[in-house]
Amino acid sequence: MDDTAALLDAVAGLGDYxxxxAADDGPWLPITTxxxxAATLSEYASRTRRATASAFGLDEALVPVKAAASSVHLSIAARVLSPVVGAAVTLSKIPVLDAETLxxxxxxxxxxxxxxxxxxxLPVSDAADxxxxxxxxxxxxxxxxLNETLCSxxxxxxxxxxGNVISAANGAVTVMSQTRPECEQPGRALIAALMATDQLAGAAAHIDGTFRRRNCCLFYLVPGAGYCGDCVLVD
Incomplete structure (x- = not known):
């Protein structure tokens, strides 16, 4: 097993996300496609809408399209951020996931x-790095x-x-800290460093020590869904 495979294997042990x-032989497509x-992402939103309606015992018409599209976005964001957040915190390295490799x-x-x-x-020396x-x-x-496509x-x-992006990154830290409590402090430091970047500035804040989005993923619009733990709408 080479170093890259070993890193990916170690990070996979933190959880499914x-x-x-490895993209071995098979019908793998460049991630940019x-x-x-927009049409493919819309199809996944439609599937998510149907799955959500089924899970909550609702008529599909009651599940807002925007809530389903946001759920698709949050899922993809979590699955591309979790491996790099996990690797940075536990191994001080990240696999470079970009348009060429994913x-x-x-x-x-x-x-x-x-x-x-x-x-x-890529080795990383601290949270800012x-x-x-x-x-x-x-x-x-x-x-x-991805954001540009879903905006339009x-x-x-x-x-x-x-908000979905920083919530996904923070969620990765929360999940890994459940089984690796030593990861929480460096993980939260990484989240703070991400929150200081140009793209994520203002997307979330720490209020009385608690991570809170400054926006909402819209899932509360699904009847019976309630609010996420980091939602801006939670008192």
Whole structure:
């Protein structure tokens, strides 16, 4: 097993959202063909809408399209951010996930499959260094085009989308800290460093020591869904 495979294997041990399989032989497509395709993202939003309606026992018409589209965005953001956040915190390295290395493929579920093709491994020295590396790869090359497509194609606001991004990163720290409590302090430091970047400035804040979005993912619009723990609407 080479160093990159070993890193990905170690990070996968943190949980399902931290795992990225290798893009071996198969019908893997460049990730940009997903991130910039409004029609494909709309299809995944439709599938998510149906799945949400089924889970809550609702008529599909009661699930807002925007809430479903935001859910798709949050899922993709979590799955590209969790591996790099986990690697930075636990190994002081990140796999460089960008337009060149990330792949995807269709399946019958309500979310696309993701995989990675021979990413470089970049050492990071501290939280600020890790935030800069994540910004230069995942944020700029993956999240920015995804946000632009969903802003225009699904009429989601930038505030909602960037809130989803920082919420996904913070959620990764919360998940890994449940089994690796020593990860919480360096993980929260990384989140603070990400919140200080140009794209994520103002997307969230720490209020009395608690992480809180300054926006909402819109899932509360689904009847019976309630609020997320970090929602701006929670008192």
């Amino acid at each position: 931290f795992a990225l399989p 997903l991130l910039t395709d 792949r995807w493929q269709q399946d019958s579920s309500h979310r696309p499959r993701l995989a990675v093709a021979r990413p470089r491994v 890790a935030a800069a590396a994540i910004t230069g790869s995942v944020i700029n090359e993956l999240i920015v085009p 194609g699904a009429a989601l606001s930038p505030q909602v989308l960037w």
